Amino acid sequence: MPYFTKTYHPPGTPPGTLVERAAGAAGALSIRLVDYTDQDYLDKVVDHADECRPYLERDSITWIHFQGAIQAQALRNIGELFDLHALAMEDVMNSGQRPKVDEYEDQLFIVMAMLDVQAPHMKVDQVSVFIGPNYIISFHNGVHDPFDPLRKRLKKRSGRIRSLKADYLLYGIIDLIIDHGFPVLERFGEEIETLEDTLLAAPTRSTLGDIHRLRRELLLLRRMLWPHRDIINYLSRGDNALIGAGTLIYLRDCYDHSIQIMDLLENYRDMAASMHDVYLSSASYRLNDVMRVLTIIATIFIPLTFIAGIYGMNFENPDSPWAMPELGWYYGYPLVLGGMLLIVFGMLFYFRRKAWL
Template sequence: MAYFSKHYHNPGTEPGTLVAKSDLGRPVTIHLIDYTEDHLEEVRLANAADCREYLERESKTWIQVNGQADPETLRNLGDLFDLHDLALEDVLNTGQRPKLELYDDQLFIIAAMPFYNGDKLDIVQISLFIGKNYLICLCPLDEDPFEPVRKRMRLANNRRFVTRDIDYLLYALLDLVTDSGFPVLEQFGYQLEEMETDLLENPNQRTLARIHGLKRELLVLRRVLWPQRELLTGLMRTEDPLIHANTQVYFRDCHDHSVQIIELLESFREMATSMLDIYLSSISQRTNETMRVLTIIATIFIPLTFVAGVYGMNFQNPDSPWAMPELGWYFGYPMAWGVMIAIAAGLLWFFKRRGWM
């Protein structure tokens, strides 16, 4: 994941300007669900302009736009639903901070949905416009992540969607976005367990790289989940007429899930930091063990080197009273070895008794 993933216009560009990005990819797909207490209709639309006929009905409408939205699609939606230019600009320039914007008769919400794409953490921006009888959801993914909500709506015995206002649908989508953090944190938990095992058995440079990578991903995740909790707090306490009192209890539950995710996230960040400390301590301990062994070996060989150096001087003069008599002894060589072995054994016994080895 890149450190900076936000798309933006050139500095000085007029506010509300919609400029196409170079990496739009495949064309967008528009899935519309129109429902009342008596019927539910699902259609695939060729373009945003086809939504016009549904605006004249008394039903509730969910418009799901998947893929990288292009300026033309956003302009068509903006003209049909009178969406604010600045909000449309935020939709096009992804990487926005999760937030809640209140307009005259609309709510504009930006949420962040984390997920694992293989072994890589991705965070996508979910943009939502909420009006009296409609909800527009824009997701840059080609595959629709909100299919579980759609399946619940299709159930004949599920009356919550059809009997409640559009704010309940908003809750269902935000609940899915919020709860997507649990499987991501579960994956983080598995990685932490593996790294903990590596730290105890064989810490190396690969372990250090994994710890740094995990800390970085946790930091990026924290950067988007904290403002998302503020977003849910705002929905839970807002007095906007689009959010009804009987739905705020569901937003409180969603907020509670967000708090649990953040608490787990903070715990994992502390664990990753402690693992980095453990790694550094382990490496320091291994270095100390190596230095201790080398010091013991050097300490043992210092007196042995002294003895060998003394008897290597070869001052052998029979007429001098200061000559080395041991050089002429029959058992002089075995004696020198015996002295050196005794010194080494004595030092090993002394080190062991002091607990140095």
Template structure:
């Protein structure tokens, strides 16, 4: 695997080779690389730093030029959410590590994407690596992006790959308009709110897959083609990518609930249980859709086999009708001399011999067609009729 970091993975209906790799592979260091080495993609956008500092009565939202500008907010009693959008500057990211006192291995996990979702506990902060998915506008694919969260006593640092889109808008609106209890609580509750938004972001993606699978079910039964097989195969691979994203994410949330940490209060752990339940529900939906997609593959093979059987049945019926006609035509096509014997096909000298022969053939064909119809051989068994 290469160390190229795609900006924002788009799992389209017709993936290229890079998309195929992105479905399954995680980042790993080159053999012999120093621990903590970070790799910056040349196409990665420059970081944008947004600070949202709030308490129950006040809120401040600033666009910062440098990570040092947020240092004075980190030790205050208010909650400081530092949102970094983009991974295109090693200098800024190194400054970020110094301001938040991040271990070099933590900075490596944050910058070198994609990483497996996980939770790591340090002395004065907790690092959470999560994967965020968002449905594409066409509804036929999804975007996948790594989100890194560093939880401190009064602050939360989030680092996203791309600035274009995320699923945190409802959380920002709740902070802006002071909805709910988010501005009355600490940074651990903000962490829960963002994790819950990430998990809930899986549901619109899965709804799109549910609709695609329903459409494919009708297509597989009515008119299966090679493109249908490609669609089924692609859905199975994308669902596997979703499974690989949500499975370790569920374990990471469970780690926050199970392992005691002074930065996560007992009350927030109760909220995280609900987030854990949502993750389990997402897993159940992913597994259900994977089974349905596997079943679609079996239905596709059955439908193709039924269509072949229908073709063979039609050819068999046609052959069965023409075999006796060929027999009659073959007999009367033989050369006999009626002058030698009256038994040498006297019909050859009849005035209406030719019309009678044709009438006999028509009668035989009609009789066979009626017989096959009564037996039900002209019905299409590959079509499922609604009752």
């Protein structure tokens, strides 16, 4: 099952080329404009990106968010409208990028991986963010808009988000993306507990498939979430003029959250690996248990088969001194059966005394 769609260019394609997305890759494109100061707040959905251009020239913080699938020509127009670098536009279009941060003349371009908490299974979406002196332009290729909680904070003026610059809004976006990992990892923890109970009770072949799927998903999470630490570490060093000194301490707190997520992820990976070993040990133990029972049954029937084979030859000749005298006994048959039963009970007693049963 593909967890994210990775698009790429054919070899030899010039840099900055935009390739059309496959149909149905995500939801329909919507454009959300948020413009605010300490006193004013505007939040609306616009039909065309050029409607947002005048707000960038105001003395306010402008956040333009593109949600859903975007076609190459529309993205090309957006890049020209807001003076975005062609290489960054290529990374926006090619979803599935490794999280990273690139620095341009008066912009920072950040790619992050966001976990979809509403999806029934583990799903990773790409979030691309441009930050300038007084604006943020973000792209999210998923179906659901994950930034509604942040807009509610902006609308209510909760905390200091309305009184600070665009770098603090960037911190809010990054923090929300990072914190999306906690509920997803909580689901992984519950699944690991269920698999552990199944392993101890009655593991089946499907249990092994669930363990392999869990390990594969955790490996993908590690590959997509591990670079977040490098991104936040780069931003929190304070080497870029777009990131103010007052925001650095909040970015360090966000860095701590990313460390917590990676610690949980590593613990779950170790637990998934140990569950695989437990399953193999349990399967080996059950196989050994079955083989022990079959070996005991076969061992019990070996002398019985020997006795039955001897008396099954039916060499009965009254004139021969080597004939079987037992064949002519009046109680020969019940005596042989009784001797077989004594052998069976004697062997069972011996096996139990040796703790083989």
